[in-house]
Amino acid sequence: MSASSAFSDDKAGSASEPEYGHDPASGGIFSSDYKRHDDLKEMLDSNKDSLKLEAMKRIVAMIARGKNTSDLFPAVVKNVACKNIEVKKLVYVYLVRYAEEQQDLALLSISTFQRGLKDPNQLIRASALRVLSSIRVTIIVPIMMLAIKEAASDMSPYVRKTAAHAIPKLHSLDPEQKDQLIEVIEKLLADKTTLVAGSVVMAFEEVCPDRIDLIHKNYRKLCNLLIDVEEWGQVVIINMLTRYARTQFLNPNINESLLEDSSEKAFYASDDEEDEDKKAEAAALVKRKPYVMDPDHRLLLRNTKPLLQSRNAAVVMAVAQLYFHLAPKAEVGIIAKALVRLMRSHSEVQYVVLQNVATMTIKRRGMFEPYLKSFYIRSTDPTQIKILKLEVLTNLANETNISTILREFQTYIKSMDKDFVAASIQAIGRCATNIGEVRDTCLNGLVQLLSNRDELVVAESVVVIKKLLQMQPEQHSDIIKHMAKLIDNIQVPMARASILWLIGEYCEHVPKIAPDVLRKMAKTFTNEEDIVKLQIINLAAKLYLTNSKQTKLLTQYVLNLAKYDQNYDIRDRARFIRQLIVPTDKSGALSKYAKKLFLALKPAPVLESPFKDRDHFQLGSLSHLLNAKAGGYQELPEWPESAPDPSVRNVEIPDWSKCTSRKDRKEKKLDKPFYSDSEGDSGPTESADSESDSGSGSESASASDESGSGSESEESGEETESEKEEEDEEKEKKRKKRLDKTKAKKPAEESAESEQSSGTEDRKRGRKAVKNQKSSSESESESESSESEDESEEESEEESESDTNIRKKKTPVSKQPPKQSKKESKKETQEMSLLDLDDFEPTPTSAPVTPVNFLSSSLVSDLEGLSLTDTILAPTTIAPSGSIKMYELLHRITGEGLAVEYCFSRQPFSPDPNMVAVQIQFTNNTNSETKNLHIEEPRLQSGMRIREFAEIEVLAAGESVTVVMGIDFCDSTQAANFQLCTHTRKFFVSIQPPVGELMTPVFLTENDFKKEQGKLMGMNEISEKLTLGEKCVNEHVIVERVTATANLSRVPCGSDKECRFAGKTVSSGCLVLVTVTTKEGGRAQLTVNCEKMVIGTMLVKDIMQALSQ
């Protein structure tokens, strides 16, 4: 083809136009097709870009129409390195389309892309990766993997985004790469640019949607970035976070059952009122329940809310489903308005939104009630939309609005769209069954419809009337009579049949009319339609059974007529019925039961919404729409019974006011030490928001409530530690503090902060190198030195006895939150000399061991005067006193006045030595007695056992009683769930033991200890470095802290730099050996030897936490 033809093509606006002109001819004749491809090849081989472009345009046009152009592959692929951008792009299009079919030839192009991957221009790198990863050729999987890995750490976020896009492509090409891809995903998840976030979550959802653990660290970041992510990414992230939240947080509506109906109604009313009212309402409500929302849960709700204002319907729907699945009942209402807005959109959007609204209205009817009129139907709506709107209207119907809705339905019945009319009649039927008051009105209305000319309408009304009458036939004999009269006029066979069935079924209610109807029908029998004939026979049979005197002859007559009917069904039926009802000599056993057979009580059909229970699918999903699981659908998990550890979401934050107990437990991610900065930045706005926000208002209200009860129990001489709640409270305080602080933050402070953070890391992570670039070189070298020290220390672990240089030194420690320190000071009864192990050197000498017969068996002993090793303490069993942590089992508000607390008394449980003794204290705060306190239905993990306490007959008002029960936790920290029952109520409760309570002390000598420790090396040994907390200045405090955390006894030891503890797990009796070696600068090394590694790991965490406070 010549250049001039290209010219004319382009002039027409597009190269492809003539293509269509030739098309019919070329489709039919192969030779011409072949020829054409020949000249395309020629053009592709030419030197002129314009000819190449022309050829490529024609080829792409052919691809677009689904024509096969694969024979051109060699000619096209040659041009992959063409200079002209458009030619190049079109070649890419071609390549991606055909590479799968022509794998070998496609490999020719790979080198071009590999070169492109190294280009200095980020956009070229990205496009090379994009095309490379789109070529579905298995041979290049390793190349793709390499390219993706490289691109994932590219400087340019755009390239990283492309890498994220490439992950699912590679995964679908070769699922074997999953593990490596997950690593890349993990890396990209940590990316903090909005550009990457959406794409990587998309990759996550396609490759490893069940790896929820990868999200923990990025959860807060994703929440905070969400609003700036592009809209498609928002949808994916929100859907994923919904699932995440379902696994990590507690059900905010857990106490729903507590609320009386009145208050429930109050919320609904508040939906359309001003926000302030709602807040007050919500706050008041939350006050009543001890449920405290995790701040992260709140963060998610708060950050998604503005997206309800998105222009993208998919985003709005995603937020709506998030609120529906996650928000407290009182807050769900806000989504209604946005969903109603979507109803103005395209009809496909309406269709999907209405499906979801229909599901929502079943659970939360009140939410959409103010928008009732927005669901009114227009005659121009497509039928499928009409039917869905009808469904919503039916679901919204209640006593107050039923009259308006019925009036509306009345106009629908007159519609020309008969399918819609039928649906309207069914809707009326459903309203009538659900709302008793209007049943009669509806029935009358429906009876009038029986005279409709349209067969469909009549049939539908008869069917609905039949259903309604089946519910209470006694009261409606007059309607049955009316329908009997109608039979003279109604010609629609289906309706006649239905009426006859009704009369037959309830012939006892209309004893006089029924035989008469049969008489009439017998007269017209021969002219009736088949279905009517069948029902006539049916009616005759039933009447024969109930009123044989009057109808015997009639029945005989009808049966005789039927016997000679043309239709064999009718003949068969007649024969069958005759045998059954007319007693003859030969009649079988069945005829005795004829009456039972024919007049059995038939259950009334249930009229319920097809959308009932659809909400077990995540709303807005394809599966929900189809009401069937689609491929790749991820189930929406049920709420957990108890919240998993919230600290997993903590990311390292240099701000020291955030270094709390909870933070300390975390495992830090060193890859992104600086993310925390941005987190700190967003902190203030967050808390500023939270102060104005309704939800957090209530949160703090409940938190204060919590602290109220806390102080109460402190007064009673016990230390309550409902850890989670208190921590939340602390966090709240801290946030505020942080708000003040960050405002005044100066760069100078920053280095101090980062130093601090690196210190914390040290403590936590042990030997992982700190890559904190910001931290001063000083702190870096410090951490390095400590590392090497620790290593050498470990080598010499066994003989870690040495001279001690006790030197007083204040170690830099994280600032304690006021509450915490108060508690701390309470615990610390004695000030001891401060230990410092500054000059610790691993000495290979085994120092003479002081023979010690010291045994510590309980925390109390530690508290009360355990001074140092030489003290001899007999193993005693000590009743729980102020020092033992009480845990709350049932809050007095949840328990309606019954408060239950428990503690691990650390006494052996005498009936079964393999059980942990749990001491439970019941306090009756009501004015009346509580009776029959006992346990029911324990739900335990396999292997776990429970020994219930004897039933408490009566607990008088204001009294307290303490009982002991035994639980065999099987050496796991799984919670034991059971029901606590009183004579009136049942409460679901669960006891989750801290790992330290799963053991009992054993008494070992130092030599035994070393021997046992020698057996538990390698995998069974876990050792971590840590920095001791401010208060852990001497051995005594360490001993106290460790024994408070775990039920261990101290093992005598010659060195005062080392504390050793021993115990064994309660159910399996595995030894648990703990060594704490203190070193200079407040550092220490913790070693736990235990056969059960899980126990060991958890114990390490807990002890570290205790010691670094």
Next chain:
Amino acid sequence: MIHSLFLINNAGDLFLEKHWKSVISRSICDYFFEAREKAVEPDNVPPVIRTPHHYLINIYREKIFFVSVIQTEVPPLFVIEFLHRVAETFQDYFGECSETTIKDNVVIVYELLEEMLDNGFPLATESNILKELIRPPTILRSMVNTITGSSNVGETLPTGQLSNIPWRRAGVKYTNNEAYFDVVEEIDAILDKSGTTVFAEIQGVIDACVKLSGMPDLTLSFMNPRLLDDVSFHPCVRYKRWESERVISFIPPDGNFQLMSYHISAQNLVAIPIYVKQNISFFETGSSGRLDITVGPKQTMGKTVECLVVTVHMPKVVLSANLSATQGTYNYDPVTKILLWDIGKLNPQKLPNLKGSLSLQSGAPKPEENPSLNIDLKIQQFAISGLKVNRLDMYGEKYKPFKGVKYVTKAGKFQVRT
């Protein structure tokens, strides 16, 4: 996510296919054709069709079915919204989204589809970015292209994609800097037989045409922002400022875009600008009927109602209409059974009236329902809700832009039941 896209015209011809993953045979569309057959009206094709191995999600727009193929779970709205975005992009590029324009520009269409999705996940959907990547065709450009041999693929690489305001392209320059805003309000209403309002609400949008150089930061404020009940914004609008100050603060995309849409709900009383007196009756005998419609102004605040059109979907049995209109023209299409009365400007002195007889199919029973009337109208320089733009301020740039606001009220889904 989205595997493939097929474009199918109303006649059932498949005229474009695009695959983002492995090729899926076009025979998959047979399931769609089956559903299309069953639905009778194109409106009634279910948006989601299930096939043994795939799901087909389709939209119907401008007489074209956009049928996408899905293999795994994906929020259906995600796909639907994306398909509409594709249609809007075509409209934006070619002036209209029709089978002819798509066929004429098949290469650009293909290039666009290639850029919009990567592996089935949306990549670039902002029109500003796309226009940098692929220049929209203009007559002038295609001339220049042929002479110089350049192409309609942007030579410069799009940088907008990389910025944190992806909706605006960089380096915008105009000699005349101007910003126009159209406040368009539509009345959705259902009036019953007696003329009382069953349901009425206002749906408004603010369309903007902003041609400003550089990176202008605009703030639009209203006299009465409290009126707005529910709003949704273009992603460029800063939501926080709306929450706190009730002003719309944004860095605009270049060119035409919809800034926001709002909703004034049924709780507020909505003024209905016209009233309709109608009487449509069919006689039991003689297979005929009578029709009498009069339209008059109601609450128009002294503005003229223009472009008044009354549309009636007649029952199937109505064969023809013999009517006379005092104003405008009427047309009855016996195939679609639609009676269209184009009145034009509403004259308050002399109310337009349409009167006459309808002839029905002989022998057929008289229709039970009277057809409802759909009204279309337009009032210039008037926002029925009373919303008023207070001022538009620009920050970040030195020049003085030319600003303008236009108000229009239209009838949306305005229906009179009879």
